[in-house]
Amino acid sequence: MPSSLDFSNYLHAWQTSKFPVAISNSLIITGLSVVLIVLVSALAGYSIARRNKPFYNIIFLLFLSGMMIPFQVTMLPLYKLGKTLHMLNTHWGIILIYGGFGIQMGVLFYTAFIKQISREIEEAATIDGCSTPGIFFRVILPLLKPVTATVVVLNALYIWNDFLLPLLYLQDNQYRTIPLQQYFFFGQYSSDLNLAFAYAVMGMIPVIVFFLLMQKFIIKGIAAGAVKG
Template sequence: MRSKPLLKQLPSLLLYGLLLVFLFPFLLILMNSFKKTQYFVENPLSLPTSLDFSNYVSAFKNMGFMQAFANSMLITVFGVLLILVFSSMTGYLFVRFKWKLNKALFFVMLASMTIPFQVIMIPLVMIYGNMQLLNMKITLLFMYMGFGIPFGVFTFHGFIKGIPYELEESAFIEGSSRARTFFQIVLPLLKPVVVTLLVLDVLWIWNDYLLPSLVLLSPGLKTLPLSTYSFFSSYSVDFSPLMAGLVMTIIPVLLLYLFLQNQIIKGITEGALK
């Protein structure tokens, strides 16, 4: 009889175990951000003896935190907005206009999602380098749009198919234009998927290291992930300030996720139902 309650609690215990596994790297970074690098090297699993914020002060100065934060914020905000606007409009076009060209373009976009970035990054950098278009934020934004819009179109396409066309017909009868109908009637109904894509794209662009490292070459253009590389020298790594810098880099997106988590769950569940 006692084994039955234990069996009922087993799924919960497994979930808590997985939670600890996923949280362990973050807790390890947080703990070591308050220790000296020497103590980190000796025993990275030990708890800090005191809350010493000197690593955070050092990281703030060495990273050029405010400049890097401004660069990351600018690229992330404009990149996400452009992806959401263009992918939602393209998804609407593919659903409402049954052109053969639209079907072909939709499948081309789906096919592009299967190509790993690592396969095309060297040719991409060579082409843009020969055109003297590297080391520019606008180039990075353009690339993020190219890599992010296909997934956005695929997601919006599925949700827009579930919106009754009669709502739009009623608006057309009242004299509303196609653009006004989309932005005032269709887009508000897509709020759950918009919020879900917003968080996913923010996490992707904010934390991205590889693509900015290939495009942004000047120190003044570095994003936060790129600026953390300042703690690496030829023969050593200053681990503790690096950990502090990582914590400061994580905090903005963590706050965004906590603020929008209800909308994210709603978007995921509605997507599953559709």
């Protein structure tokens, strides 16, 4: 064990790698991407689950088919599309890409969960004069907390730790996320492992705090799935 604690590497990593800028970029991209995924997936899952028509079944299959295509296949077309639409080095461009990939799995989760919710609840709300948007936001959405927690945790951890997509889309220093900024501690002829590991520890702290806050919702989701299963 060391005789004393030395935090000089953390301070040096903070100063040399623009950690405040990187963590703010990670928070903005992760937060807005997760909000987009949850909102669109919940609305799409509700429509598909409550309308048993061939058109909606086809839409559901299209969402699922997107999960079967690896990201490496669409990597170059996405880069060319981003360059054409001026989406490179922007927050909104990479947020839309993350949203498109996350919605596929989110629709699957929400559709399966909403199908297990009794229709009598919605019928009672309709009798009370509630509109369809009101039924979704006031009645159905509060019941989706367990599956929403699952979708939020899975996508937040993936987006926060992702390296390849930011490497393609965020080449400017002011838009780099934590994993991408950490990469520049490794050069062609030298590697600052001490600073890289200190940077990794600082980048892990928000994820650990987030996971601890969401832990009770994840447990509720597992328990609800076990009871309904």
